[in-house]
Amino acid sequence: MVETLSGLQQNETFDVAVIGAGGAGMSAALFAAIEGARVLLVESTEYVGGTTAYSAGTTWIPNSPHGPSVNPHDSNANAEAFLRRAVGERSNDALRRAFLQAGPQAVAHIEANSDVKYRARLFHPDYLSELEGSTLRGRALEPLAFDGRKLGRHFALIRPPIPEFTVLGGMMVDRDDVAHLLNMTKSFGSLRHAVKLLARHARDRMSWPRGTRLVMGNALIGRLLASLLARDVTVLVSTKLEALSTNASGGVDGITLSQGGQRRQIAVTGGVILASGGFNRHPHRRRAMLPGADPAWCPGAPGHTGGAQDLALAAGARYGEGALSNAFWAPVSVRRRSDGTSAVFPHFIMDRGKPGTIVVNREGRRFLNENTSYHLFGIAMQDAHRKTPSVPAFLVTDAEGLRKYGLGMVRPGGKGLEPFLADGYLTRGATLEELAAKLGIDPAGLADSVARINDYAKTGVDLDFQRGTTDYQRANGDANWPGPNPCLGPIARAPFYAVRLYPGDIGAATGLVSDHEARVLDRGDQPIGGLYACGNDMQSVMGGVYPAPGITLGPGLAFAYLAGRDAAARAKAAQSEAAGAQASASPVAPVARAAAQPVNEKIV
Known part of the structure; x- marks a missing residue:
């Protein structure tokens, strides 16, 4: 109650x-x-x-x-x-x-x-x-x-x-719902699942907030x-x-x-x-x-x-x-909502581990394995920042990556970008150099990082950070990716996009x-x-x-x-003890004990 x-x-x-x-x-x-x-x-x-x-x-x-x-x-x-x-x-x-x-x-x-x-x-x-x-x-x-x-x-x-x-x-959606919604134009089963979700939600909104x-x-x-x-x-x-x-x-x-x-x-x-x-x-x-x-x-x-x-x-x-860290971490992006409150979005699996994305620091250089767990990602950001400005870091993709996977609060599809661009949550550049200038990062470093990841996408081998080398990392890539590594893809199709990432504590x-x-x-x-x-x-x-x-x-x-x-x-033990104490204090209790004593003596 x-x-x-x-x-x-x-x-x-x-x-x-x-x-x-x-x-x-x-x-x-x-x-x-x-x-x-x-x-x-x-x-x-x-x-x-x-x-x-x-x-x-x-x-x-x-x-x-x-x-x-x-x-x-x-x-x-x-x-x-x-x-x-x-x-x-x-x-x-x-x-x-x-x-x-x-x-x-x-x-x-x-x-x-x-x-x-x-x-x-x-x-x-x-x-x-x-x-x-x-x-x-x-x-x-x-x-x-x-x-x-x-x-x-x-x-x-x-x-x-x-x-x-x-x-x-x-309307809440889990990872299975997301897959169906993204696939509903290609699969009748996904379309049926999506229609059921949407119909239920329409009924809900008639009576519930x-x-x-x-x-x-x-x-x-x-x-x-x-x-x-x-x-x-x-x-x-x-x-x-x-x-x-x-x-x-x-x-x-x-x-x-x-x-x-x-x-x-x-x-x-x-x-x-x-x-x-x-x-x-x-x-x-x-x-x-x-x-x-x-x-x-x-x-x-x-x-x-x-x-x-x-x-x-x-x-x-x-x-x-003695703990590795006092908190658990995840990379997050931050945006001011229209009502003045702050939206903090954890980047768990939907974007940073997908092919066609990289994360760079202020020098435009990669400094971690983008497919590592979100906790190790957050720790790596803070460790790197002690040497080179890495907070915020920058999650970078191209037009194809944005369309397929989205970027933080920007959903897949590549549409409806203007509000995100207008408030600065999302940054766009017609070229990598323009994107770097808008972000305030080294353009030469960013160009070199993109060139290297594009080479790694061809071979499937990340020589810098071994991205996509464990089962966990590969699971968070794209299982349908045609290249040799589901976590590595080129960043080549203009325009180019980025969001800023920060180390967010998700629990003590x-x-x-x-x-x-x-x-x-x-x-x-x-x-x-x-x-x-x-x-x-x-x-x-x-x-x-x-x-x-x-x-x-x-x-x-x-x-x-x-x-x-x-x-x-x-x-329960306290209740039993209290009940026993009450029984001991009862006027009947001494009589009962006296009556019981001879019986106990005979048994002994």
């Missing part, structure tokens, strides 16, 4: 309180509710869903119940070896094993007891596919599409997707919300966590909340689970932990201010150390140190009673490495499962 804070009593008691209603927080609340706990879910913004609602909703769980349907040969040993090679000592090996063990259990449990449903993606390679133990399929799960109309008025609670990721005023066919992260959040409401979980939005209450032993046993001038203290018997999204928008910590990264480049949802982590640190928690990797049950640890490595962390509030089990798709949501689900169940069990 969705409540206002004024609807709760002062010192009202819940078994479990969850702070943050993103994917991990909603999952933790649901797992606790499945155990029979009375659960309070608190969200600081007006929407539930967090950054998960913006995402593809991919959840990396090796050896889930769905994995064998597309990859019957995977094993826990393979996944563990892969993570050991990818992550190494950047995270605790025991925590990685806890994730690998709990992940499949979490998927089976949530599907058996809620409306959350997944399927294995038929082909979705691990990003570090060159490492032994990696797979091309089976570990990446995606949520099934969800009908948002089932939520009724609560549909409005779900954070809408990034507008630039929708079409026709709010946006499309109600939810896919990707929105589908996952819709399914979680429906499941939470079915189990009478109390949901508070636009509510701030003001304080954590601690008992004499230092454990957390309550929270203080505020909303619209109201303030309530809430008692919590089982535990408080922090899933508030991490530190990325913290007013001070961001500058220290992500130096040089403008918050305007962050495409994440606005709720991850780090305020809950501040309270945990004051209660004795500590941040983890550094978080609160926690154990194999998601219990937050103090400076002496002891659990702080009643305090848990999951999602981006927890130190990344991946150690700031991004080895595969969905490695934030996967551990988020697994440790939400562990935290929710453990906190619910603590609540």
Whole structure:
């Protein structure tokens, strides 16, 4: 049920309180509710869903119940070896094993007891596919599409997707839909799929503010919300966590909340689970932990201010150390919308890895493998910028590349370019020299970079950065490309185009140190009673490495499962202890014990 804070009593008691209603927080609340706990879910913004609602909703769980349907040969040993090679000592090996063990259990449990449903993606390679133990399929799960109309008025609670990721005023499309829409003039099956999508959306817009066919992260959040409401979980939005209450032993046993001038203290018997999204928008910590990264480049949802982590640190928690990076990254482009808000567009796979594109720095030179994972791309931009101006970098293509693949917010087809050119998001040049002049980059460097990539497109071999040499990289190229390498194509057909790229942080990797049950640890490595962390509030089990798709949501689900169940069990134990104490204090109890004593003595 969705409540206002004024609807709760002062010192009202819940078994479990969850702070943050993103994917991990909603999952933790649901797992606790499945155990029979009375659960309070608190969200600081007006929407539930967090950054998960913006995402593809991919959840990396090796050896889930769905994995064998597309990859019957995977094993826990393979996944563990892969993570050991990818992550190494950047995270605790025991925590990685806890994730690998709990992940499949979490998927089976949530599907058996809620409306959350997944399927294995038929082909979705691990990003570090060159490492032994990696797979091309089976570990990446995606949520099934969800009908948002089932939520009724609560549909409005779900954070809408990034507008630039929708079409026709709010119609969500996933990667399969995109393929059908681009192919609908060539295939009857694609045309039929497209017509069904468009007809459904037309009906939706007669009654709803946006499309109600939810896919990707929105589908996952819709399914979680429906499941939470079915189990009478109390949901508070636009509510701030003001304080954590601690008992004499230092454990957390309550929270203080505020909303619209109201303030309530809430008692919590089982535990408080922090899933508030991490530190990325913290007013001070961001500058220290992500130096040089403008918050305007962050495409994440606005709720991850780090305020809950501040309270945990004051209660004795500590941040983890040793990660490859304090955040996960993606190259982004930025555009000012007509309403004055800023659109931040992550360049995951649709353009930069396709043939006929390159990325250059201010000198007009390539400085990275354009087909590397978005996380390594963001890190490479920052590393290169320390030597040569590389932020912004410039994603360059020609007329054919723009027509086939689009460029950031510019959709494939090559039409409707004028607004993007007018506001400077897209830059066009009749020649490479003109494009370089408009961008303020070295024309000789750009001409040389284009000439080299054109040569590499003929041979299929990138002598500079080995582009297209791994299964992951080739998967993000163009499978229909006629050349020898699906990631390499010429840049030759005028005019030429470019957008500016920046390193955007898409989530926190550094978080609160926690154990194999998601219990937050103090400076002496002891659990702080009643305090848990999951999602981006927890130190990344991946150690700031991004080895595969969905490695934030996967551990988020697994440790939400562990935290929710453990906190619910603590609540049950507290209830049993209280019931036992009450029975001991009852006037009947001494008589009962006295009557029972002789029987016990005879038995002995």
